[in-house]
Amino acid sequence: MSFTLRQLRYFIATAETGQISQAAVELSISQSAVTTAIKELEAVVGAALFLRSPHGMDLTGAGRQFLSHAYDILKKVDEAARMQVVSNDVEGTLAVAATYTVIGYFLPLHIERLGRLFPKLEIQLFELNRESIEEGLLSNRYDISVLLTSNILNPSLTTEKVLSSIRRLWVPAQHHLLALDSVGLKEIAEEPYIMLTVDEAAYSSLKYWSHSGYQPRITLRTSSVEAVRSLVANGQGVAILSDMVHRPWSLEGRRIETINVRDPVPAMDVGLAWRKDVEFTPAMTAFRSYFRQAFNLPDLRG
Structure with a gap:
């Protein structure tokens, strides 16, 4: 007996909202469909994934462990469905600078994917603050960077947003x-x-x-x-x-x-930055193309 991607999505929605009713609203399905999917998953796993309480659905220890695997599975499925990257024959070395938040909560998954897509490309990763990254891009110590683009004001740098995080x-x-x-x-x-x-x-x-x-x-x-x-x-x-x-x-x-906050609170923008007059190498183009396709940005033109 195995589980389906639909069951995983229903499970994740319930884990994130903590309520079967709220998960059903977000998924635009009936509460009974969510309840059935969770029961079927628990039968496959052989363990209770949630503790039912008057306040909602709390993950058990097995549930928390399964949630981590569920996220990984859906990310890989999404990657396989969407990724059509440029030739994987690109080779060489690419110096990539990134800030603490980006390295900790955004970049690792993408570095792993890039390593599989471009096995001949060596990515050298450096963690720095924004000021050091800007100076390093302008002095050619780094080829490209991944950082919070909303903080960059230097007119000598070009930025390209790939994600807005509310x-x-x-x-x-x-x-x-x-x-x-x-x-x-x-x-x-x-x-x-x-x-x-x-x-x-x-x-x-x-x-x-x-x-x-x-x-x-x-x-x-x-x-x-x-x-x-x-x-x-x-x-x-x-x-x-x-x-x-x-x-x-x-x-x-x-x-x-x-x-959700009622008053205006700007999103946190994550993206790429490079020196404005830099000549893109094949490695830089592959890196940029990957993020544009991963986040469904318009086709890359030059």
Whole structure:
């Protein structure tokens, strides 16, 4: 007996929303279809994937482990269905600079895919802050970079956005703000706030806070996303961070919920950057083409 991709998608939707009813709404199907898919998966796996409670569906230890595998399976299926990359005969060395957030939460999967698609291409990866990346691109130490393009203002660099990651409010499970119909910066300003500082996150946050007329009640500043995750999950504060770094569970196995923010909060843009007058090598073209096709961007023209 085996499981289907449909069952995996229903399982993931339930794990992410914590509610069969909400998963059914997001998938535009009946609740009974979701319930049946989960029961069938549990029969195949031979273990309970969820604990049913009055508050919703909580993943068991086996469920959390299976969720990780489910994500991997669907990513590989998506890759196989969409990827039509340029010739894999490209060879040589490509120096790629990236920031902390990009290396930690975005790039590893794509580096692994690139390695399989272009086995003759050696990618040398460097982790640096934005200022060092900009200087390195202009001095030809790095060929291309992957970073938060919304932070780049240097006119000598060209940027190309590949992903916009929405920023939402992170709160612990059963937080009182989850019961409100609408949550804005006014309500968030009344809560203890955990401020992430890495990759200019604090600067980006304070820009939109400054236009709101409110200020966050910061109780801790940290460069660690995992610290923010654990502190929020354990009820020590709230934070506004992007979906790219969100995970529904802390390291301690406690759930983190997200809430859409009523007020304007800009998305976190991730993309490529290179020196404006650089002549693209075949390796650079292959790297850029991969991301354009992976994220369904318009056809590459020059």
